[in-house]
Amino acid sequence: MRLLLLEDDHILSETLELFLSKEGYQVDTALSVEEAEELTFNHTYDLYLLDINIPQGNGLDFLKSLRYAEDMTATIFITALTDINSMAEGFKLGAMDYIKKPFDPQELLIRIAAKFVTSTICYKHLEYDPESQIIRCHGEIVDLGNVQFKIFEKLLCQCGSVIKKEELYECLENISDTALRVAITKIKQKLNVDIKNIRGKGYILEKL
Structure with missing residues (x-):
């Protein structure tokens, strides 16, 4: 599986990329929405991992633009937000799940595996x-x-x-x-x- 990780925290981004790579995932990282947009233009992904609060951008708005372009790639949001409205907006856009910071990388791995063991048609x-x-x-x-x-x-x-x-x-x-x-x-x-x-x-x- 090829994943796109949009996370502006350099340390967290590098940690998750290393962890997920060791588990067999191919991970591309973006520190900004602009970088993420360029990656989605050039590559096809099985899963998006998106932070919501990004400098000069927003993970929700980024996903909204992807959906508008008929990109229905599965998405999990990584966020420190506990705002119900933001969560509701994410699920409305078709997000599979939320994981709140701080979290153990193993928890993210479990959530990814659980979401892809599915019979979705x-x-x-x-x-x-x-x-x-x-x-x-x-x-x-x-x-x-x-x-x-x-x-x-x-x-x-x-x-x-x-x-x-x-x-x-x-x-x-x-x-x-x-x-x-x-x-x-x-x-x-x-x-x-x-x-x-x-x-x-x-x-x-x-x-x-």
Whole structure:
């Protein structure tokens, strides 16, 4: 895994880089938002570790700009802040976790490992966590409603396969072709995905 660490504290940055490197992670460090922006432009990462309070910048604003550019890379914030509003903003942007300073590097390692032992399903700009049954679109939670959620879950979990109409009917409260078409149209609009109707067979969410 390749990680980007944005941390303006030189000593902490060097300590975490050395520790994580010894654990097998490839770590790039940035001491400023400007350096981090250049690194994300030139490289692809599996995880961002971002401090919030950075001189001449802000980890939250940096992540917001990445999300705006449709960069949905997993993120953990490293911060001394205990401000609830900042935490709420971070999770709204799709942060996986917070770790508060001071902390033992071993704790960060545990949190990273825990977050990546997951069954999360990613599709384009979407992330679906089967455990929590949460769907995120561009990092923000989307509420589909019970019927639409059940239909989309079937299509996503069997991505690339045609799901027969009869199987999708099981998700409906009032069974009819019209009700199924309406539900799928709403899913497409809310999630901005292309669900194709295979005439006489069913529907498919095509593989990427």
